[in-house]
Amino acid sequence: MLSFMVMAATSLSFAQGMVDSLSQDESQIISAIAPYSSDMRAAILDVAQYPQVLVKLERVQSRTSQSFQDLIASYPREEQEKFYQVTRFPELTNTLTSGNRKSVDEVKALLKDYPENIQQQILAVYQDHFNDLVKINDIYQTSQATVDKLTAKYPAQVQQDFKKVIETPDVMNLLTDHIDLTVSLGESYKNNPGAVTQQLDDLNKQLTDQDAKDLQEYKDAVAKDPKLQTEMKQAAGEFAQQYDQDDTNPTYVANNSYDNYPYPYWYGYPYWYTSPMWYPTPFYYQTGFYYGPGGGLVVVGLPSRFYANWFFGYGYHRYPGLYNHYNAYYNIHRTDIIRRNVFRGFNNAAYSHFSGANRPVVTGGRNRPTAPAASHQNARVVSPARSSSHVNQMNVRPGNFNTRGYEHFNASSFHSSGWQGVRGGGFSGGGGFHGGGMHGRR
Numbered sequence: 001m002l003s004f005m006v007m008a009a010t011s012l013s014f015a016q017g018m019v020d021s022l023s024q025d026e027s028q029i030i031s032a033i034a035p036y037s038s039d040m041r042a043a044i045l046d047v048a049q050y051p052q053v054l055v056k057l058e059r060v061q062s063r064t065s066q067s068f069q070d071l072i073a074s075y076p077r078e079e080q081e082k083f084y085q086v087t088r089f090p091e092l093t094n095t096l097t098s099g100n101r102k103s104v105d106e107v108k109a110l111l112k113d114y115p116e117n118i119q120q121q122i123l124a125v126y127q128d129h130f131n132d133l134v135k136i137n138d139i140y141q142t143s144q145a146t147v148d149k150l151t152a153k154y155p156a157q158v159q160q161d162f163k164k165v166i167e168t169p170d171v172m173n174l175l176t177d178h179i180d181l182t183v184s185l186g187e188s189y190k191n192n193p194g195a196v197t198q199q200l201d202d203l204n205k206q207l208t209d210q211d212a213k214d215l216q217e218y219k220d221a222v223a224k225d226p227k228l229q230t231e232m233k234q235a236a237g238e239f240a241q242q243y244d245q246d247d248t249n250p251t252y253v254a255n256n257s258y259d260n261y262p263y264p265y266w267y268g269y270p271y272w273y274t275s276p277m278w279y280p281t282p283f284y285y286q287t288g289f290y291y292g293p294g295g296g297l298v299v300v301g302l303p304s305r306f307y308a309n310w311f312f313g314y315g316y317h318r319y320p321g322l323y324n325h326y327n328a329y330y331n332i333h334r335t336d337i338i339r340r341n342v343f344r345g346f347n348n349a350a351y352s353h354f355s356g357a358n359r360p361v362v363t364g365g366r367n368r369p370t371a372p373a374a375s376h377q378n379a380r381v382v383s384p385a386r387s388s389s390h391v392n393q394m395n396v397r398p399g400n401f402n403t404r405g406y407e408h409f410n411a412s413s414f415h416s417s418g419w420q421g422v423r424g425g426g427f428s429g430g431g432g433f434h435g436g437g438m439h440g441r442r
Contacts, residue, residue, distance in 0.1 A: 029185050030196075034203040036171075041200050043161035044171060045193070048186035051179055053150050053162065058176040060146050064139050065268035071132055077272070082121040084270050086133065088261040088280070089114075089122070090140045096126055097137045136267075143266040169265035170278045214333075219299045221325065222289075229297045231322040236287045238318070239310055277306065288346075305345025312353040330354045 033044055047054065072083045086093060095110060096102065102110075107126055111119040125133055147166065151159045165172050175182045189196045222228055262278045263269045269278045284290035284300065286307040292298040303311065316323045330350045 043164045045189045046161040051183045064266040068267045085121045087267045097134045231319040302346040308346045308349030
């Protein structure tokens with residue numbers, strides 16, 4: 001009898017654990033989507049109802065990204081960077097490769113409205129690798145035609161939403177990487193669209209309010225600690241030596257070339273980044289601060305997931321003041337640090353580092369560094385080219401701060417990190433989000 005009771009209790013405990021697990025997964029999905037704009041949230045909910053199309057598109061992307069990498073694999077790294085830049089402007093590439101081959105003057109006329117550095121790179125590819133450029137354009141146009149074919153039988157709005165999500169490759173990538181959870185999201189929305197939409201709207205407002213509060217606290221702590229500011233600048237400089245983006249320039253900040261032109265989904269992001277990097281970004285997006293007038297440090301947010309992975313994997317042992325600052329932040333927010341705000345990328349890295357199971361080994365007063373985790377996209381990761389362009393990127397006129405681009409950067413980082421800890425295996429039923437889900441669980 002006692003044995004039976006123990007078995008029954010164990011079964012009930014297991015069942016309750018499964019319920020709790022599913023509830024957590026549901027909350028993760030909702031909180032991951034919430035930071036995006038209302039039109040993007042609507043598009044995500046729409047395409048989530050057609051997982052069979054997402055699966056087919058993922059298969060297409062697997063082939064096209066491999067074809068692109070095979071096409072440029074024999075070229076030096078510096079040349080590959082130029083190709084990746086070209087891919088960010090598919091309409092321009094189509095124009096350049098249509099009809100007869102154009103003269104240098106004709107190409108320059110088409111490029112005149114683009115940033116100067118990008119003009120030079122695209123012109124170089126056009127002159128030196130025209131046949132490859134034609135093939136790259138064919139990959140993109142064929143992929144887009146496949147989207148049209150796969151979605152042709154659906155309403156016009158659904159077709160538009162698929163294109164919208166594909167044009168935001170970080171979203172598309174994550175929806176397909178966790179297709180079981182995307183299925184559940186789509187079923188829940190189909191069963192009760194009003195409730196799911198309202199829940200996302202409410203959480204978006206909660207996150208916006210909490211973001212402002214958390215960021216102000218972070219800014220205040222930095223502002224009153226000159227030594228901390230010095231270490232932040234030094235750490236940013238060392239990070240730049242390993243992960244600087246040589247193709248960036250502060251003038252981009254004014255013309256929105258960052259957030260408007262990601263690396264297209266069909267080609268994938270550059271393989272040398274150890275974390276997903278779909279959008280070329282000004283350097284201060286990663287560090288969370290730039291240098292204002294007179295060289296003063298202007299904080300715009302917490303560091304990115306990309307920077308945080310580097311710092312907690314390698315850089316932290318060199319900057320004890322900054323390390324202690326991050327530790328204090330973690331201790332204050334650790335009860336809900338993973339899901340509390342849009343800076344989830346940094347929060348997840350801090351949680352992973354400071355939680356008991358992953359505390360660094362300390363020997364001789366120095367923490368032993370560990371290597372950052374590699375991205376799943378590519379196995380052949382190499383160190384990016386080094387340069388000093390971060391010095392220019394960090395000097396930003398306040399009027400040039402790209403609010404729209406930075407908000408998207410944070411939203412995509414939050415979304416990406418939000419799915420990191422969600423388990424596979426899925427869950428059945430379409431009513432998973434009923435009852436408010438994340439409400440009151442900040």
